[in-house]
Amino acid sequence: MRIDLGEWQVAGNDSPPASGMDRPLAIEARGLVKRFDGFVAVDGVDLSVPEGAIYGILGPNGAGKTTTLRMLLGIIEPDAGLRRILGAERPHDVAHAIGYLPEERGLYPAMKAVEAIAFVGALRGLPLAEGRRRARRLLEEHGLGYAADRQIRQLSKGMAQQVQILGTLVHEPRLVIFDEPFSGLDALNQGKLERMIRALAENGTTVIFSTHVIAHAERLCDEVAIIAGGKVPFAGSVDxxxxxxxPQVRLETRAQHGPWRAALPADARHEGAFWSFALPESGAEPLLRALIEGDAGILSLSIERAGLHDAFVAIAGEAAARALEEDKPEEMRR
Structure with missing residues (x-):
């Protein structure tokens, strides 16, 4: 008999997960609304991002992710609602402490990589000389030291994007906001960026990023906001x-019939040699007891928690999930 509970823990199952809300907030937004020519792009968005968290804004293209981030940063003003960022009600008052990577990538093609990074830092108040020194160090640390004096036009698209990411970080911000940072990066550089994001959080930096790829959010984020149609139907921990x-149960038994069948939900599905069904609300122990006492002859039993993709479907709906899937690069589609 093989019993695999996966991530499911029978003991202590009812204990609430630790919440980032015990920490001070780096970003707080209430009721943000933005209209463009009568179209409501963002409709009453609430966000609470704890300091030091990795926070994802997850939704398909056109859901309102970029507009929300721009309102938080003060690039555009909300038509309604309040926001507070790093304790300031006016985002521009703390701009020096924020790093921002926009969805639209843009560097001056004639600039050398080291100068482009220093220039972006200067826009946040970092002296150019210090920016150049830090830029060379960052390029070396990230395996791009050989490209420091190359013009942006001489770099590959992926290398140029890495340079812009380093420019976002050169002034050592307390808060980093990435808009679709993984877009256009190959798998190797996506992995590098994930490691960079984790390192930033470990050093106390708050990282918020938007994405339409659930896998990045599931691997990285402490908390997420799911956004669809300009609304946020869920904001909180990934768990x-x-x-x-x-949780979903997958059961294989030696017996085909018997009193144990009464322990299975009415909607249990029989697929070949296996039964599949949602774990009853009474939990795993009563189920196991009924199967054993009913002589089911358990050959294998696994209990797996739902993934973030399934949660997204349940929360945002099938239409939003289809749009999310269509936005993904071909090689990442399920």
């Missing part, structure tokens, strides 16, 4: 989002 769906 809480996943717990919106009961």
């Amino acid at each position: 809480v989002a996943r717990d919106r769906i009961r």
